[in-house]
Amino acid sequence: MERIDKYIDNIYKEFDRNDDEVKELRExxxxxxxxxxxxxxxxxxxEDESIKMAIENFGEExxxxxxxxxxxxxxxxxxxxxxxxxxxxxIASVASYGVSLYSxxxxxxxxxxxxxxxxxxxxxxxVITNIEKKDxxxxxxxxxxxxxxxxxxSEQNNGLYNFIVKHSNDIVFEYKKQEPENKKxxxxxxxxxxxxxxxxxxxxxxxxxxxxxxxxxxxxxxxSSNVLHNRLKKLSLQLAFVSWMMIVVYFIQKTVLRGISIKxxxxxxxxxTFLVFTALTFxxxxxxxxxxxxxxxxxxxxxxIYTRKSISISIKDKNxxxx
Numbered sequence: 309m310e311r312i313d314k315y316i317d318n319i320y321k322e323f324d325r326n327d328d329e330v331k332e333l334r335e336x337x338x339x340x341x342x343x344x345x346x347x348x349x350x351x352x353x354x355e356d357e358s359i360k361m362a363i364e365n366f367g368e369e370x371x372x373x374x375x376x377x378x379x380x381x382x383x384x385x386x387x388x389x390x391x392x393x394x395x396x397x398x399i400a401s402v403a404s405y406g407v408s409l410y411s412x413x414x415x416x417x418x419x420x421x422x423x424x425x426x427x428x429x430x431x432x433x434x435v436i437t438n439i440e441k442k443d444x445x446x447x448x449x450x451x452x453x454x455x456x457x458x459x460x461x462s463e464q465n466n467g468l469y470n471f472i473v474k475h476s477n478d479i480v481f482e483y484k485k486q487e488p489e490n491k492k493x494x495x496x497x498x499x500x501x502x503x504x505x506x507x508x509x510x511x512x513x514x515x516x517x518x519x520x521x522x523x524x525x526x527x528x529x530x531x532s533s534n535v536l537h538n539r540l541k542k543l544s545l546q547l548a549f550v551s552w553m554m555i556v557v558y559f560i561q562k563t564v565l566r567g568i569s570i571k572x573x574x575x576x577x578x579x580x581t582f583l584v585f586t587a588l589t590f591x592x593x594x595x596x597x598x599x600x601x602x603x604x605x606x607x608x609x610x611x612x613i614y615t616r617k618s619i620s621i622s623i624k625d626k627n628x629x630x631x
Contacts, residue, residue, distance in 0.1 A: 408540035467515020
């Protein structure tokens with residue numbers, strides 16, 4: 309049907325023929341015209357009459373071209389701005405999260421300086437930091453560890469009566485005193501590759517109470533809503549959620565424009581949004597939100613590309629059959 313091809317060529321002559329969306333619209337318009345021609349022919353009109361009537365029903369070339377250009381430009385501009393804005397908001401979310409981690413790290417350093425005498429601080433700064441990448445403890449390190457533990461006991465009334473460092477379940481250092489009457493259950497910390505290293509220590513009640521107090525202060529110090537890193541982390545997660553909602557709107561708009569099956573894609577987006585909201589709701593999973601957004605965005609992008617190609621192939625095949 310050369311008249312139809314010429315009609316469509318005249319409508320799209322001012323458009324970029326290499327643009328994928330323009331190509332799709334051309335094929336969809338051609339399919340629509342072919343369908344209408346077939347319907348008119350089934351009603352008893354001959355081919356020439358059907359082509360003429362279909363073109364007249366569609367409108368003059370110039371008017372259709374102007375209207376089409378206006379619609380495409382506005383829609384493309386909207387989804388382009390929406391996409392860029394969503395990316396900017398997500399980048400701001402990641403940046404805010406990064407700053408929150410840095411701020412939290414500094415807060416922990418400050419806390420450890422203020423509470424260097426706690427057994428947890430000793431294990432972290434004098435044991436884990438020094439030996440986690442080693443295969444053994446030197447005699448000098450053992451001597452230093454003895455001095456540190458003696459210093460702790462002088463401050464905590466001999467509250468630490470047992471301290472053992474193991475490597476692959478072999479004892480490489482042991483500090484032992486007579487068990488006090490008011491002994492407390494022990495604690496164990498594993499670290500290093502595949503938990504090769506471990507530290508076991510036992511405390512008297514008073515020392516255990518001191519350690520619990522330090523832990524409570526630490527939790528309060530780190531989790532306070534007024535602390536900068538918590539504010540930034542909360543802001544980061546909120547921005548990530550906002551960016552995802554913008555991406556959902558972007559995908560829906562793009563799906564409608566390109567004639568992709570909205571039902572299946574809407575179910576996918578709903579499920580992804582539910583998971584994002586769930587991650588935002590539960591404290592233990594909030595950090596996954598920053599990973600979910602780019603992963604779900606990639607899934608949506610791949611789906612639209614794959615579906616768009618399938619639709620384009622289907623329309624082309626149909627047009628070839630009708631022509």
